[in-house]
Each structure stands twice: as structure tokens, then as C-alpha cells.
Amino acid sequence: MGRIPASTGTWIGIILLLIMGMDMARTSAELENKSSSAGLFWSTAKEEGDLVHKAGPADDSTAASEDLDGGFSSLDGMLQWAIGHSDTAKLKETAQDVQRLSPSELKQRQLELKELVEKLKMPSDAQLMQIALDDLNNSSLSLEDRHRALQELLILVEPIDNANDLCKLGGLVVIIRELNHPDTDVRKISAWILGKASQNNPFVQKQVLELGALAKLMKMVKSSSADEAIKAFYAVSALIRGNAAGQELFYTEAGDKMLQGILSSPGVDIRLHRKAVFLVADLAECQLENIDHTEMPFFSNHFFLKSVVDLTASTDLDLQEKALVAIKNLLQLRTTEAVVFKDFCGLGDALEKMKQQLEDLMLEEYHRDYAMDVEGLRKEVELIFQAKLGKGVRVPT
Template identity: 65%
Template sequence: MERVSSWMLVVMVMVMAVRAERNINRSGGVYWSTAEEEALAQTQTQTKARDDDTAVTDLDADGGFSSLEGMLQWAIGHSDPVQLKETARDVEKLSPTDLSNRQVEIKQLMDELKTPSDAQLMQVAINDLSNSSLSLEDRHRALEELLILVEPIDNANDLNKLGGLVVVTRELDHSDADTRKMAAWVLGKASQNNPIVQKQVLELGALSKLMKMVKSDYAEEATKALYAVSALIRNNVAGQELFYEEAGHLLLQNIMSESSIDIRLRRKAVFLLGDLAECQLENREKDELPFFSSRIFLKSVVDLTSSADLDLQEKALVALKNLLQLKTTEALVFKDFCGLDGALERLRQRLQDLMVEEEHRDYVMDVERLWSEVQQIFDRKLEKHGRFPYDGNAILHQHYLLGDVWYSCVYVMLLIMDLYISNILI
């Protein structure tokens, strides 16, 4: 009977709490308020608090409880201990039928407190963003809520049906940089690996706005904008074509070439380049775009292997691995103009130095495997151009880079013979 009494006491307290909730919330049930309603309710609550020292402080600003636990605590705290004891005694006298009826009652009351669906929560945030008089704080809050809600692909697909994509895209033109940043972030999150949303966002003309934001002096805005650009055009041929029409390759080149630019932006730029090159490899029937074989463009990628940032180095290697496999990129451009052979050797030396440090050992092992792949692809590409007709020449070339005099002489002689034979055959 002790257990029944305790349980039913909780039930009765919950019933009282729900009834109190109903009385406090004059609309007849729990509701989820917009920012405007919250502000009005907050003002009313503060006014009432000044007139009544016993004002309920455990309630949310919209007149509701923040959780069932909060509701229970409020009910216990605002109940008469004597009455609670009497209620407990009454519970002990209830018949099984009465207990069952009380269970039905509490279930009905709890059904009224169901958490709203994600679609309903998104609609509240969208309605807030549609309010031109909304404060910046509430605008940021609405965007933060959408950022979480659009992560599941089904929710992302619902965003446009609710009018959310139009509203969020409009925020890209907001005068506040943080609002623009958050809007770009939401669009990027919703578009990631989602062809349906990618198409919808591209049709709204968001790509052009995002690419302009990438040039912002505010690093946070630029980084989130490039994140959104990457999400929009990843595995999306139509999006990539629009990106190239907007001179996106020059945008990437400028970011990669400028060492003063935020390192996060440079990482995202070279990562996007590697992704675009990989997409080109997967669609070999399509003509390769000219910028992939541009000397200056390729050199900007090779130079990143000398960066002090390990993550940037690794992403540069991934991009080079894909670029080297393209048909239009020339091995001699990589070697003579970009200095890829020297860059790879310097990177190899650095990896060896890092191997001594235990904290970097796992990283070094992964990057060394990637480095080896790039070196092998590079050597094969050189062989196809007649620069290394024999495997032994690659070894001689490595000794040449290390400054070994005897090997250097042999290496130079073989190069001369190579050119001589090539001219005779021509």
C-alpha cells in the first residue's frame, strides 16, 4: 500500500499541476509561443511580479512549464503539506476502479502536454524570421533552432514546404553579419548530401549571394558561406556549372594563394577543389575545364604542402592526388613550374621529423600513405612524358634532389640522352 500511496500522491500532484497550468494558460492548453508572444508575456509576468510577491517564478515566460519535472516541483512547492498528507490517506482508500479512473484522467491531461513536432517548431522559427521587427537576439535564436532542426533529411525536405528556404535565403541580405552567417550555415546544413534541397536553394539564387559572402572580411561569415557553397555544389553538376560561371575557380585560387586569409577558409577552399577534381574524374566523358590545368592555379595548390598547418597539408595532398590523375594536367608543369618534386621531398622530411613525436605519429602514418600515393602517381605521369623511361631514373632523381654529386651527374646525363633520343624519334 505504501507504493500505491506514493505513486498516487505523485499522480494527484501532477493532476493539480496540470490544472494549474490550465488556469495559468488562459487559452485552454499548453502552446508554443513565438518570440513576439514571449516578449509580451514576459512584460505581463514582470508587471504581475511587482504586484504580487508570491508570483510563480518557475514558469516559462509564455506561461508554461519548462518540463514535467519543473511542473512537478512547482506543484509540490505550492501545495499545502497538510492537504498532501490528507490526499495520501485518501489515495490509500481508493478502490482499484477508482485508481484506474485516476490513471485515465492523468493520461488525458498528459496528452494535452505533448511535445510539438519538428515541423511545428520549424514553423514557429520561420514565423519569427518573417517578423521584420524581431530583435537580433531572437532572430539569431530562430536561426539556431533551424540549424538543429534541419539536420535530419526529412526535416530539411520540409523546410521549403513551410516557406523556410525563402525566408532563410532572404536573411543572406541582412545588414547584420552574424545573421548572414547563421543563414548561410542553415542553408549549408539543409543542402548537405541532399539533391532536393540543393536544387531548391540554387533556384532561389542563393549561390551568387553566398559566393559574395565568401569574400567578406569577417572570417566567420566567409567560412560559413564557403561551407554552404561546398554543400550546394557537392555532387551537383548544375550547381558546379553555376559556380564556374561565377568564376568560382578564381575565388578558390585567391583563397589558397593568400597566406593571410583565415586558415579555416583555406582548408575549406582546397578541400572543395579536391572534391571538384574528384567529380571530374568520375565524369571522364565530360571535357575537363581549363582552370584545372592552369599553371598558377596548380602552383597555388602545391605551395600549400609547405604550410605549417598539418590539416591543410593533408587536404592539399588529397587535391593533388586527384589533379594529377586528370588528363589535361601536365607532369612537366607540376615539376618545372610548380616544383612538386621538391615540395614532396620537403614534406617527406617534415613527416620524418614529426614521426619522432608520439602525439603526431598516427597522423604521420596516414599522411605518409597519402604522400606515397601522390609520389607514385606523379612518377607515373612523368614516365608517360618520357622524363623517366626507366624506374631507376626515379631513384636517381631523388638523389639529385638530395644533392648527391655523383648521382646528380648521372641523372643529368640521362636527361640529356632522353632529350636527344626524343628529338631523333621526332
């Protein structure tokens, strides 16, 4: 990455030379007709330190600034930065030194300084990603530097264009390889990167799935490290949400058993419970939106449904809300049976207990608004449940 030189005087000289050269290098005759400031003037005494460039209609600095632009938005931006970090007396002295240069000397200095500015240009996001990937491909890289490279990629892949560029750079292969690293944090951040890159991005989803990362990520969900498991589950969700091929592969890899195992285990980190039940709600919603597709058998599995209903007994309002959304979607599927929800899952009793709990919470000012919102959702679920019970044992297909 380009760095600002330690001496701001260096930058001042560079910028003054480049800007003044645009005016001074035209002809020596023009130089004689210029004011003593040679295209630069001092403003009022109050602002004596502010050096401003006069740009007329025929000024060609715009084109030049586009060529020289690096870490600054424009050459003018570079000038303003240099002025703002300069000493007034030194700035005047530098300007006078520049004015003493002959046109040929100025021309030569311009060429030299242009090369320097090019070297100092800020690299693009793609270049930064390539640098990080090169680091990760270095077998002698320290663990600390490996973490740093991964953290940089985690930030860079946020924009969808950058995520696509990561694919084109061959970065997915590198990141997926890091899922096998012995260090927990390396595996965790790598999974996180894949999740971010895949989020709502069919192009990346397809590449990651074809590289076989889903099965590895699903195994990582069982990690003894809660943070690793959560980031791996995040990546799994990002890969299959809104992706039919990803969902089919997820089911083939026994994703339903993975979900049920998480939902039915009281010792699992509550953050993983939330993510798992949220994914269930999303998968059921996807099924509702694609009514022509055959519904997956696990949606009507009695034990699976009970594991979702049991989450309504949690004291965590966020988890309760997510469980209600999942139950709402599951109730509307063709293959789920109302009597199973009633007799095997105990949904009626669960909804009644939740009602009492929410009424108590509504007495507390801190929880009132949120509890009222959850109660509205609970009532909606209760109405759907009662309507489905009224249709008989099974909703007609």
C-alpha cells in the same frame, strides 16, 4: 512549446484521474468490486512512494495513452515522471480524493483534463520550425530573438526529413532573405543553416539553387569576417558537392577564380584554406568519376595548380594532407600535364621538402603516427607523379 506546470500536484491529479477513469468509469457495479485502491496499489513499505498501475489483458489504457501522449513517450511515462517528482503524503491524499469522485464526475474531469493535456503536448519539429520562421517574419523581432530563432532552426534542420520539411514550409525563402541582414551573426547562422540543410540532400540542394542563393553565398565568402566567410563557404560546398547542376552553376559564377583567390592568399584564415583545398579534391574526384564529362579548364590552369602545390609548404599537417589529396586527384586528370607540375609548380621539390619535414616530425612522439600517415600519402602522390612524368608531356586522352 508546452511547459510542465509549476505544481507537480497538478500533474499527479491529471494522471491519476486519467488512468483511474479508464477502470472506474466502466460501471458503478465494477467500482464496488474493485479493491479499495481502485486499480492502483501500493508496493512494499520501502517503496511506498511508488504508485503502480495494474494493467490486465482487458486494459484499454494503451489506446488512451496514444491519444494523450505529448512530451512523454507514453501515459505511463507521464505517471512515472509525476511520481518521481511528488511528495509521498500528498500523493496518497490526491489518490484518496480521486477515489471519492462519482463515475459521472470522473467522466467530466477526464474530458477537461484531456483537453489540458492536449494543450500541454510537445509540438513536433515541424511545428517548432514554423514557430521560428514566424518569428523571423516578424519585422519587430529583437536581434537577440532573431539569433535565437536561427539557432533553433540550425539544430532542427540536422535530420534530412526536417530539412525537407523546411522546404515545404517555405523556410528556405525566409533563410535566404536573412543572408542580406545587416548583422554579421544573422548572415553567418543563415548560411550555416543552408549548408546543413543541403548536405547530401539533392532535394534541398535543388530548391536552394533555384532560389538563387549560390551567387549570394559566394559573395559572402569574401566577407571581412572570417567566421561568416567560412560558414558561407561551407554552404557553397554543401550545395555543389555531388550535384552536377550546382557545379555547373558554380563554374558559371567564376567559382574557379574564387577558389584560386583563397588558395593563393597567405592572409586567409587557415580554416578557409583547408575547406577550399578539400573542395578542390572533391571536385577533381567527381571529374574522375565522370570521365565522359568534359574537364573544366581551370583544372589545368598553371597558376591554379601552383596555388594547390604551394600549400604543401604549410606547417599545418591537416592542410598539407588535404593538399596532397587534391594533388593526387589533379594528377590523374586527363588534361593536367606532368611537366607543368614539375617545372611550373615545383611539385618534385615540394614533395622532397615535405619528406624531410615529416621525417623530423616522426621523431616526436606526439606527431609520429599522424606524420607517418601523411608520409604514406606523400609517397603515393610521388609515385603517381613519377608515373605521369614517364608518360611524356601529356597523358593520352
